[in-house]
Amino acid sequence: MKFRIAVLPALLxxxxxxxxxxxxxxxxxxxxxxxxxxxxxxxxxxxxVDEAIAAMGGRQRLExxxxxxxxxxxxxxxxEQSYRQQPFLTSYxxxxxxxxxxxxxxxxxxxxxxxxxxxxAETIKSMLVATPQAAVRRGQQGISxxxxxxxxxxxxxxxxxxxxxxxxxxxxxxxxxxxxxxxRATPHSVVEFNWQGRPVxxxxxxxxxxxxxxxxxxxxxxxxxAWGDVDQRIYFDDWHLAQGVLLSTNRIDQRxxxxxxxxxxxxxxxxxxxxxxxxxxxxxxxxxSSQSRGWNRVFSDRQHxxxxxxxxxxxxxxxxxxxxxxxxxxxxxxxxxxxxxxGILAKVHSQYPGVPIKGVLSTSDSWPHIAGVRxxxxxxxxxxxxxxxxxxxxxxxxxxxxxQPDDLAMHPKPPxxxxxxxxxxxxxGANQAVLYPLRGASTERQYMVYFPRYxxxxxxxxxxxxxxxxxxxxELMYEVARAVAREHLQVDTxxxxxxGPTPWKKVQQWLAQAMQTVEPAS
Numbered sequence: 054m055k056f057r058i059a060v061l062p063a064l065l066x067x068x069x070x071x072x073x074x075x076x077x078x079x080x081x082x083x084x085x086x087x088x089x090x091x092x093x094x095x096x097x098x099x100x101x102v103d104e105a106i107a108a109m110g111g112r113q114r115l116e117x118x119x120x121x122x123x124x125x126x127x128x129x130x131x132x133e134q135s136y137r138q139q140p141f142l143t144s145y146x147x148x149x150x151x152x153x154x155x156x157x158x159x160x161x162x163x164x165x166x167x168x169x170x171x172x173x174a175e176t177i178k179s180m181l182v183a184t185p186q187a188a189v190r191r192g193q194q195g196i197s198x199x200x201x202x203x204x205x206x207x208x209x210x211x212x213x214x215x216x217x218x219x220x221x222x223x224x225x226x227x228x229x230x231x232x233x234x235x236x237r238a239t240p241h242s243v244v245e246f247n248w249q250g251r252p253v254x255x256x257x258x259x260x261x262x263x264x265x266x267x268x269x270x271x272x273x274x275x276x277x278x279a280w281g282d283v284d285q286r287i288y289f290d291d292w293h294l295a296q297g298v299l300l301s302t303n304r305i306d307q308r309x310x311x312x313x314x315x316x317x318x319x320x321x322x323x324x325x326x327x328x329x330x331x332x333x334x335x336x337x338x339x340x341x342s343s344q345s346r347g348w349n350r351v352f353s354d355r356q357h358x359x360x361x362x363x364x365x366x367x368x369x370x371x372x373x374x375x376x377x378x379x380x381x382x383x384x385x386x387x388x389x390x391x392x393x394x395x396g397i398l399a400k401v402h403s404q405y406p407g408v409p410i411k412g413v414l415s416t417s418d419s420w421p422h423i424a425g426v427r428x429x430x431x432x433x434x435x436x437x438x439x440x441x442x443x444x445x446x447x448x449x450x451x452x453x454x455x456x457q458p459d460d461l462a463m464h465p466k467p468p469x470x471x472x473x474x475x476x477x478x479x480x481x482g483a484n485q486a487v488l489y490p491l492r493g494a495s496t497e498r499q500y501m502v503y504f505p506r507y508x509x510x511x512x513x514x515x516x517x518x519x520x521x522x523x524x525x526x527x528e529l530m531y532e533v534a535r536a537v538a539r540e541h542l543q544v545d546t547x548x549x550x551x552x553g554p555t556p557w558k559k560v561q562q563w564l565a566q567a568m569q570t571v572e573p574a575s
Contacts (some may be wrong), residue, residue: 078238082286085233089238091291092259098230098244101257102223108262109219110298113422118298120215121152123321125161129306129314131168133276133420136495138445140169153323157211158184158332171525182332183207187339198341198548201274212248215264215289215301222246222255236265243268248374250458263299264289270370271454272346279391279424281306281454281462293436296323348424352396360554361507363484365404372550373403374396374511379410383501385511387425387436389571393423393457398432400513410434411479416513418442418498422550423449431461437503439500440474474481474502476540483507491515501536508545509554510537516549516560529568530560541546 085091093101108114125148130141145166152159165177179192181199185208188199207208212221222228225246231254234241241256254268266285277283291303302318356368356458363377375384380399387394394413401410412435415426423446429436430450438446446468454462471477477488491513499513515529524530537544544557 066119079235081234081236083235085235085240086133087240089233090230090242091233092257092262093242098228099223100265101230102219102228102244104262105255105257105264106219106223109215109264110301112220112223113307114298115216115220117324118153119153119324121150121154121216121321121323122329123148123150124148124319125316126319127314127316130311131312132311134169136169136428137497138418150292151325151327152370154211154217155543158182158330159207159210162329170517170525171519171523173517185211186343187334188342196335198338198340198345200342201345201347204342205274208249210513213253213267213287218255218267221248223255234541241263241265263292265302268457276348276420277308278348279420279427279449280309280452282452282456282458284310291317293321293323299325302512313400319383342533346423348390350393352393352400354400360509360548361484361504363510364504364507366548366553367397367400368553370551372548372553375401376480377405377408377482378411378486379482380480380482381409383411383479383486384413384429384434385416386422387415387429388550389420390424391428391431393434393462394428396401397425398428398434406447409561412437414486415442415446415503416500416502416511417550418445419514422514426450427454427459427461430466431459431464432458433466433469435469437470437471437473437477437479437488438474439498440496442468443472446470458573467543489491489536489542491532491536494537495526495528496532496536501533503544504543508543510542510544510557512547512548512549514548516552516555518552524563524567527564530564531567535565536559 093104106115119365126141126148128514129449135141147164149162150159161181163179163181167177176286179190182189183199183203185204188207190197190199197328197424205257211217221570222244228244228246231243233246234243236256236258238566240259242259243254243256245252245254251269251271255264256266256268258265266289268285270282270284272281273283286307288305289301290305291301292299293302297540300321302321304312305312309312353369354367354536358366358368366373367373371386371388373388376385382405384397398410402528413429414437415423417423426436426446427450450468451460473490474490475490479488483506485505487505489501489503491499491501496515501513502511512533515533517525519525546555547560548553548554
């Protein structure tokens with residue numbers, strides 16, 4: 054009788070919440086209002102983690118994992134550049150992965166399938182060899198340095214995967230409880246510790262004690278760079294028994310509420326034989342991998358083309374144009390990063406001292422194309438944005454940047470938007486610019502900029518060439534051609550975000566080639 058009375062409150066703490074939300078289950082991340090630490094009511098955070106380690110197979114078995122090999126199948130949404138936003142386009146990946154935990158290195162033989170690729174060019178194959186300090190890619194075009202993103206993924210794979218996560222938590226000197234949460238309508242104790250200077254939370258299932266998820270707020274060096282402090286939750290699921298260890302073979306990445314990626318591990322093998330030669334890296338390429346600025350690029354004026362008097366194109370991976378008008382200067386595009394746009398705006402002030410900046414024309418919704426808009430807002434510059442893109446840009450300028458503050462985070466200012474919903478004329482005289490929404494299926498989130506005096510057209514992110522001197526994704530320029538005809542524009546020259554000035558007649562020829570009818574074989 055005494056035993057039954059003693060355990061009754063603990064049992065009720067688990068049972069009563071289950072009954073109370075029968076009609077309205079709690080959402081993932083909601084706090085468990087009953088308080089306490091479900092499944093770990095009478096123990097400290099270290100003991101709670103020890104129970105989770107035991108649930109996975111025990112400390113001895115986890116520490117005995119020296120290497121791991123598996124087949125990986127996954128998909129990720131192209132949130133950063135889907136043509137029409139959510140629901141997003143999806144890319145796919147198939148890899149063979151070998152991880153050496155002891156020597157902190159791994160190999161991923163990757164096959165990536167991109168949905169926006171040209172016909173028969175959708176598959177990209179490469180091999181990543183990496184440590185937390187250096188990475189090299191071996192691909193179809195030879196050897197190249199790994200990216201900062203590759204280094205980030207390497208650190209996460211080696212340190213924050215479920216094979217090592219609990220061991221790091223148990224060894225952390227600052228391990229403590231955080232507020233308990235619901236996950237999949239099940240109460241979870243939450244333990245927290247610092248990893249590389251930032252808090253990491255692990256959600257431990259109250260019933261089976263397994264680590265069901267990892268949470269953190271961090272910054273990224275991939276396309277998510279633009280969003281500053283990103284809330285990430287990685288779900289661990291589909292637990293399989295392998296040599297006495299429970300391995301999570303399904304991992305789902307959620308960022309800022311977007312279901313970003315799902316990875317499925319198949320055929321896991323522990324403690325496989327390793328070939329040191331396979332992990333070799335070209336020293337020069339490896340050294341370059343950690344020297345990259347990632348997306349935090351800086352502006353350069355070295356590649357400069359005058360399109361017309363007062364219309365200056367600065368070319369790079371992302372093109373930017375300065376348009377001098379009688380009453381000020383327009384800046385066409387604010388891409389890549391705040392530091393890049395800061396350099397562009399400084400160029401305006403040095404080239405046209407005392408002349409006001411009338412506005413920034415942001416013609417697309419692709420994240421690399423809008424990543425510098427925050428800097429324009431920080432400097433009080435009006436931004437001309439397509440009506441459909443305003444909600445995205447509002448989220449961008451409101452995104453927290455506490456971990457790596459930019460100018461807007463340090464000196465907040467409200468944005469000054471001008472919505473482009475129809476034909477919009479900017480300025481008078483020779484350098485008058487006219488904005489036209491494209492409204493195509495693949496160009497729905499883009500607008501063109503037309504200079505009537507010069508029969509010059511800026512076609513946003515639609516013109517790009519392949520290595521074979523053909524149009525990348527001809528549908529994009531097809532929609533531009535339809536918009537040109539719809540608006541009765543006379544075009545001699547066209548250029549875009551990633552392509553310099555090109556004769557319009559040449560583009561029409563390329564389009565004609567893309568539209569040729571293929572006769573069936575006799």
